[in-house]
Amino acid sequence: MTINNSKELEIAIVELEKSKVIQESLLKEQFHSVKESLKPINIIKNTFSKITHTPEIKDGVFKTIAGIGIGLLTKNMFLGKAVPLVRSLVGNAVNTSVDKSIKTGADTIKAYGTAIYNNIFKNKTK
Numbered sequence: 001m002t003i004n005n006s007k008e009l010e011i012a013i014v015e016l017e018k019s020k021v022i023q024e025s026l027l028k029e030q031f032h033s034v035k036e037s038l039k040p041i042n043i044i045k046n047t048f049s050k051i052t053h054t055p056e057i058k059d060g061v062f063k064t065i066a067g068i069g070i071g072l073l074t075k076n077m078f079l080g081k082a083v084p085l086v087r088s089l090v091g092n093a094v095n096t097s098v099d100k101s102i103k104t105g106a107d108t109i110k111a112y113g114t115a116i117y118n119n120i121f122k123n124k125t126k
Contacts (some may be wrong), residue, residue: 045121062110070098 003009038040
């Protein structure tokens with residue numbers, strides 16, 4: 001842009017000031033967006049969101065979490081303070097049955113896990 005007189009100079013200055021205000025507001029918005037995304041709770045939410053949208057990872061994570069959780073729950077529920085020999089025999093039987101039920105009922109477990117995740121991490125709008 002060529003400026004030939006004072007009137008054109010004033011117009012150019014006004015345009016540059018408008019551009020400056022717009023760029024400042026965009027920069028502030030970007031800063032607040034980055035600041036919000038770096039909060040620990042948002043990092044965790046984003047990580048879980050990425051996991052739940054990747055089918056291969058989602059299936060493996062749900063099966064692993066379900067297996068560990070159900071295994072611990074059933075062992076503590078059925079064994080308590082049993083004699084060590086009985087504990088190991090019953091523990092192996094419980095582990096085998098839990099593993100089998102997780103493999104056969106993976107879709108049901110995944111559905112429950114997804115429902116729990118959605119209830120905990122999704123915003124509730126009314």
